[in-house]
Amino acid sequence: MASGSQTFPDEVRTHTALHVLKGAVVRVLGEGSLWTASTYVSGKHGRLTVTCSAKPSDEQVKEIEVLANKKISENLRVEVKTMPRSEAEKTYGNIIYDLFPVPPEVKELTLVIIHDTDGSIWNINACNKEHLPTTGLIGKITIEKPRFRASKKLLEIPFDISP
Numbered sequence: 001m002a003s004g005s006q007t008f009p010d011e012v013r014t015h016t017a018l019h020v021l022k023g024a025v026v027r028v029l030g031e032g033s034l035w036t037a038s039t040y041v042s043g044k045h046g047r048l049t050v051t052c053s054a055k056p057s058d059e060q061v062k063e064i065e066v067l068a069n070k071k072i073s074e075n076l077r078v079e080v081k082t083m084p085r086s087e088a089e090k091t092y093g094n095i096i097y098d099l100f101p102v103p104p105e106v107k108e109l110t111l112v113i114i115h116d117t118d119g120s121i122w123n124i125n126a127c128n129k130e131h132l133p134t135t136g137l138i139g140k141i142t143i144e145k146p147r148f149r150a151s152k153k154l155l156e157i158p159f160d161i162s163p
């Protein structure tokens with residue numbers, strides 16, 4: 001793969017970073033943070049909002065950042081594939097979805113699958129946006145101070161990407 005993340009728009013890099021970051025969040029914070037409530041991307045800045053039952057410690061936030069950047073340095077393959085919704089649900093289960101449901105009339109899904117080095121799936125999500133072919137093209141993720149919204153049980157994780 002040619003070097004040079006500059007060949008991809010910042011928004012594509014930042015958006016792909018959301019998928020890598022989500023994988024790290026679930027591994028560090030557990031199943032309680034399995035559901036993405038919303039995402040935001042503007043240039044090199046992004047924000048991932050997930051379900052969360054308690055405010056994570058500074059150490060956990062650092063662990064998420066370290067783990068996400070490890071998966072970037074491993075240059076994992078990002079696969080995009082379209083398949084019938086019923087088949088996708090049967091094969092992967094409801095982890096392909098976010099907190100808010102895909103309308104029932106949608107019968108075909110585009111899945112974004114980040115393949116880990118050991119053959120397992122680092123992250124999988126039904127997503128129609130544009131993605132990088134490999135995680136190494138993201139650059140580096142720097143997490144800013146997260147905000148835990150106790151009343152809604154949501155954790156907002158803002159971050160920036162850099163070359």
Ligand SMILES: [Zn+2]
Pocket residue numbers: 015016019112127128129130131
């Ligand atoms: Zn996506």
